[in-house]
Amino acid sequence: MPSSALHRRRALRAAAGATATVLCATLLAACGSSGDKGATAADANDGKPVSLTFWGWAKGTKDVVAAFNASHPNIQVTFEEIPSGNAGGYAKISNAVKAGNAPDVFNVEYPQLPDFVSQGAVQDISKLVSADLKKKYLSQAVDLTTLGGSTFALPLDAAPQAFYYRKDLFEKAGVAAPKTWDEFRTAAEKLKAADPNTRIATFFPDDPSTVEALSWQNGAHWFATAGDTWKVDLAGAETKKVTDYWQKLISDDLVRSMPSFSQQWTASLQKGETAGYVGAAWGGGVLKGTVPDASGKWAVAPVPTWDGRPASGMLGGSTFAVSKDSKKAKAAVEFATWATTTPEGIQARIATGTSSMFPAAPDLVPVAKAAFKTDFYGGQDIYSVYVDAAQSIKPDWTWGPAISATNGSLKDSFGKLAQGGTVSGAVDTAQQATVAEMKNRGLKVNG
Amino acid sequence: MSTPAPNPAQASRAAARRRGRYGAPALLLAPFMVLFTACTLVPIGYAVHLSLYTEHRSGLGFGGSETVFTGLGNYTRALGDAAFRAGFWNTAQYCLLYIPLMIGLSLLTALLLDSALARAKRFFQLALFLPHAVPGIIAALVWVYLYTPGISPVIDALGGAGAQVDVLGHPLSAVVNIAVWEWTGYNMVIFYAALQAIPREVLEAAVVDGAGPLRTALSVKIPLIRASITMVGLFTVIGSLQLFTEPMILHDVAPGVVSTWTPNMYAYSAAFERNDYGLAAASSVLLALAAAVLSFAVTRASRGRSRKEDAA
Numbered sequence: 001m002p003s004s005a006l007h008r009r010r011a012l013r014a015a016a017g018a019t020a021t022v023l024c025a026t027l028l029a030a031c032g033s034s035g036d037k038g039a040t041a042a043d044a045n046d047g048k049p050v051s052l053t054f055w056g057w058a059k060g061t062k063d064v065v066a067a068f069n070a071s072h073p074n075i076q077v078t079f080e081e082i083p084s085g086n087a088g089g090y091a092k093i094s095n096a097v098k099a100g101n102a103p104d105v106f107n108v109e110y111p112q113l114p115d116f117v118s119q120g121a122v123q124d125i126s127k128l129v130s131a132d133l134k135k136k137y138l139s140q141a142v143d144l145t146t147l148g149g150s151t152f153a154l155p156l157d158a159a160p161q162a163f164y165y166r167k168d169l170f171e172k173a174g175v176a177a178p179k180t181w182d183e184f185r186t187a188a189e190k191l192k193a194a195d196p197n198t199r200i201a202t203f204f205p206d207d208p209s210t211v212e213a214l215s216w217q218n219g220a221h222w223f224a225t226a227g228d229t230w231k232v233d234l235a236g237a238e239t240k241k242v243t244d245y246w247q248k249l250i251s252d253d254l255v256r257s258m259p260s261f262s263q264q265w266t267a268s269l270q271k272g273e274t275a276g277y278v279g280a281a282w283g284g285g286v287l288k289g290t291v292p293d294a295s296g297k298w299a300v301a302p303v304p305t306w307d308g309r310p311a312s313g314m315l316g317g318s319t320f321a322v323s324k325d326s327k328k329a330k331a332a333v334e335f336a337t338w339a340t341t342t343p344e345g346i347q348a349r350i351a352t353g354t355s356s357m358f359p360a361a362p363d364l365v366p367v368a369k370a371a372f373k374t375d376f377y378g379g380q381d382i383y384s385v386y387v388d389a390a391q392s393i394k395p396d397w398t399w400g401p402a403i404s405a406t407n408g409s410l411k412d413s414f415g416k417l418a419q420g421g422t423v424s425g426a427v428d429t430a431q432q433a434t435v436a437e438m439k440n441r442g443l444k445v446n447g
Numbered sequence: 448m449s450t451p452a453p454n455p456a457q458a459s460r461a462a463a464r465r466r467g468r469y470g471a472p473a474l475l476l477a478p479f480m481v482l483f484t485a486c487t488l489v490p491i492g493y494a495v496h497l498s499l500y501t502e503h504r505s506g507l508g509f510g511g512s513e514t515v516f517t518g519l520g521n522y523t524r525a526l527g528d529a530a531f532r533a534g535f536w537n538t539a540q541y542c543l544l545y546i547p548l549m550i551g552l553s554l555l556t557a558l559l560l561d562s563a564l565a566r567a568k569r570f571f572q573l574a575l576f577l578p579h580a581v582p583g584i585i586a587a588l589v590w591v592y593l594y595t596p597g598i599s600p601v602i603d604a605l606g607g608a609g610a611q612v613d614v615l616g617h618p619l620s621a622v623v624n625i626a627v628w629e630w631t632g633y634n635m636v637i638f639y640a641a642l643q644a645i646p647r648e649v650l651e652a653a654v655v656d657g658a659g660p661l662r663t664a665l666s667v668k669i670p671l672i673r674a675s676i677t678m679v680g681l682f683t684v685i686g687s688l689q690l691f692t693e694p695m696i697l698h699d700v701a702p703g704v705v706s707t708w709t710p711n712m713y714a715y716s717a718a719f720e721r722n723d724y725g726l727a728a729a730s731s732v733l734l735a736l737a738a739a740v741l742s743f744a745v746t747r748a749s750r751g752r753s754r755k756e757d758a759a
Contacts, residue, residue: 088719090719090720091718091719091720094719094722095719098724114509117508117509118504118508118509118511119502119512120511120512147507147509148507148509148510150509205702206699206702225507228506228507229506229507230507257702259699259700259702262595262699262700263592263595263598264595264596264597264598264700267597267598268597271597273597324511401504401507401508401509402721404720404721404722405721408706408716408720408721411702411705411706412530412705412706412707414702415701415702415703415704415705416702416703416705418616418702418703419703437721438508440524441502441503441504441508441512442503442504442505442508443504443505443506443507443508444505444507
């Protein structure tokens with residue numbers, strides 16, 4: 001086996017080299033020789049600092065790297081900004097791993113981490129991560145980066161859910177921020193009655209992560225492990241409650257259905273036709289960047305729950321992973337530790353004004369809070385909303401190792417909602433597709 | 448001493464000349480052969496090789512993966528996948544709608560430009576060709592903008608007039624429209640050039656025989672440029688099988704365009720979303736085979752018809 005893998009890698013490298021030289025294919029050329037460049041830079045320096053390559057896309061990352069390089073003469077990080085994960089970033093990382101020129105460190109979101117580990121793209125860094133370091137992070141975040149008992153990444157941010165809404169439009173319709181999902185529906189009806197063009201929120205057919213987070217919030221467990229066997233339960237009662245509820249909102253034309261973060265969505269926010277957004281902590285910065293003109297009109301509330309008691313899932317959230325073939329894992333973990341657990345690292349990211357991420361290390365929340373300017377939210381203390389939400393994240397959620405198949409299936413089914421598909425039907429289809437894909441990969445599954 | 452023995456100097460010169468005769472072509476062909484081997488043969492061979500292997504994991508899958516030989520396993524998986532077959536069906540529908548429409552329109556505009564009555568030929572030629580100068584991705588992005596309700600001035604104006612148009616909900620017509628816009632002018636230029644090459648005496652003879660402009664177009668001009676029409680048809684069929692850019696851009700905004708909408712998109716999503724390079728390679732090879740069979744059928748059909756006509 002190793003020889004065939006090696007052979008394949010060599011063949012891939014040869015093919016990639018040939019194609020890159022001949023065609024100057026931008027992708028391959030772009031990821032071509034960043035590793036070598038780092039090596040020569042290191043050689044030129046007398047102090048012989050370790051040089052790392054790092055790929056990521058999260059807002060403010062460039063400033064984090066600059067701050068790290070300025071304070072760490074012994075480790076120099078070369079940052080390359082790549083498209084966000086689902087927009088091609090993950091494909092780029094996977095290809096680079098296959099071609100043998102992966103960066104030392106890269107960003108992966110929690111859901112995709114098991115997929116990358118299962119591809120053999122990520123290094124087990126258990127030995128480099130002390131128990132003290134783990135204690136600095138939210139336990140839910142540590143759980144998500146620990147797979148099969150080993151640590152595979154360091155968590156950057158937790159992504160507790162939150163509900164963003166337009167204060168003025170809600171006041172005009174005479175509704176308060178909904179505390180429960182029943183109130184959410186009533187609020188949606190009142191908003192629509194006050195102005196027939198206004199909807200309370202958007203269903204994102206291109207992005208299943210909201211449905212996943214809402215299922216998680218309701219206590220579903222889509223994936224679980226028992227011994228060496230996976231249990232896949234995408235369509236359980238907890239999930240069905242969520243999908244049926246949203247199906248009804250869509251059928252009754254109480255929410256919009258538009259691609260996430262699309263021009264269409266932005267336009268409807270600008271016109272006030274969409275008065276709310278069911279998102280996560282990081283969404284606060286995104287929203288601020290999306291509709292800067294609406295500064296002062298928006299507010300944040302805890303995400304509605306079923307029984308009125310605080311509960312949250314996690315909607316995205318990123319980690320730092322070390323690539324399988326990197327020989328600089330120690331330095332890579334040092335960099336990731338600095339970026340995720342030091343005030344300087346968090347401060348550098350959030351001071352750019354574009355990120356409102358919630359640090360996975362709770363001690364740093366005050367740093368994040370001090371760095372984020374909240375004039376967009378009329379000076380509201382948005383981090384206190386996030387703190388409560390983070391504490392209410394339901395534990396024991398696990399992501400599956402074939403999440404790309406799960407998400408792909410959900411996305412394709414959600415696309416058919418206008419042609420008679422249903423949200424519930426989509427999770428049923430995704431259940432089958434996920435189990436089939438996991439079996440196909442040779443994993444042990446109980447469907 | 449009637450036949451002098453071949454002088455050694457002369458012989459070597461002859462050999463050099465002979466070598467020159469083959470050497471120069473070889474030298475001139477070499478860059479092509481190198482590029483052809485590196486950019487076509489090697490990747491095809493590599494794709495076939497990849498298509499015979501699959502990644503295998505065990506248990507929970509966190510121990511990494513190993514590459515195992517599966518023979519034709521990836522091919523049966525691709526063919527057995529309803530999404531892959533649906534991609535071919537989408538492409539077939541696209542071809543049925545797009546090819547007659549586009550060829551008909553380019554032929555019509557070419558004939559109009561070629562007719563004696565046409566004014567400002569240069570201007571119309573340029574105006575019709577211009578869309579083709581826009582790269583496919585840009586064209587798709589522009590059309591996506593025009594299709595999207597809430598942003599598009601066209602859709603909003605229609606909506607204001609009471610006509611609710613949902614182009615994004617009908618991916619097939621949305622994609623066909625972009626393709627027609629892009630390619631009609633390009634193929635019109637080819638047809639127009641072919642029409643210009645028809646000997647004027649033939650057309651004069653038709654006029655003398657009493658044929659009107661319509662009759663001349665249908666019975667003289669079109670049959671005489673059949674070779675061009677066949678060529679355009681062939682390229683369009685192959686191009687249609689490779690349909691990728693436009694639906695891929697639409698995929699971001701029109702949820703109805705699923706990630707496996709065309710066979711090419713299926714291969715893309717297998718490779719870059721699911722990391723299943725074996726499946727991606729197998730589906731690409733199947734697509735290449737389909738293109739080969741189809742182009743063979745098109746050339747065969749058109750050659751058969753022209754031969755029949757020659758005989759008649």
